[in-house]
Amino acid sequence: DTDATNVKANTVPDSNCGKSEEKNVMQKKIVLFDTRAQKEFLVSHLENAHWVGEETTDTQVVDLMKEYLKLEDNNQVEDTNDTPSVSSVSHGSDSYDPERSIHFVCYCALGYRSSQLARKIQVALNSENLMQKAFVHNLEGSIFKWANEGRPMINNDGNSTKFCHPYNTVFGLTLNKDLKKYE
Template sequence: MKKIVLLFLVISSATFGQKKLDKLLKKWNTRNVPYMSVKTLALPKTDAILLDAREEKEYKVSHLENAICVGFDNFKLEETIAKLPEDKKAKIVVYCSLGIRSEIVADKLIKAGYTNVYNLYGGIFEWKNADFKVIDTLGNNTEKVHAFNKNWSKWLKKGKKVYE
């Protein structure tokens, strides 16, 4: 009986957390960019170009393997396009901490003619919460994740929160 109750609590907690994240993203995003789940991105068959729409100081703490840092505050569309294949049908997944800044960057790519662009649902926080690996600037696995600020850090449940 204890196992059943524990399982129920775990599933309820995950579902409640998901609903709260849905509510947060609905508040901040326009949903003009389709989401990709972290589980879909983690599939070995998912061959996508990863763009990190966080600032360089966040990227340096940790990022998804093979991600290209494009930033947000000083995002430059032309410089980013120069790093992408000429094929505007290439699959591109943009992420940030939770998926808010990345939607804005992804939307700019869509407006520039890219047709296969996704926003990573829940960003690097959701990626780490699902126990997927992040790496540091030397390519080593790390538990550290830049938590953006104290308010937003509540969404990062796993890993070591870094603020500077």
């Protein structure tokens, strides 16, 4: 089943993305996953984002989650800057403990591919009984909205950039013209 329309991932509100006053302990617990094609990722991505191709299998997702949760248990999740804050996301669960939870934030160009990965992550966490240790989010507006708002991104060389791969001519219509770059 590849339908990602019913993903129950929290969406990180755009009003909380990248604001310096939102920096808190949560920053150390956020793992960003870029689900776009590698050619898109090479043009630009959010700092500290990990590229996870859309062809990633369910088994690979399970292994990935176990690895990140093992790092979290050892307090080795990397400190991130200018990442989305999840401090005001409603979780609807009494078991929510931001001090002990890791947050996986997925993004792509507009949100479809990232919602597919978010769904795979949730299935993996459920199948391994790890839901109490992690939360899954889909970045509202994904990288196109992020770029259109002038938020920080880096290119493959680690340098700051304003450019974003437009994915295709149709989806690229939602990206400001001066931000489009294919290579």
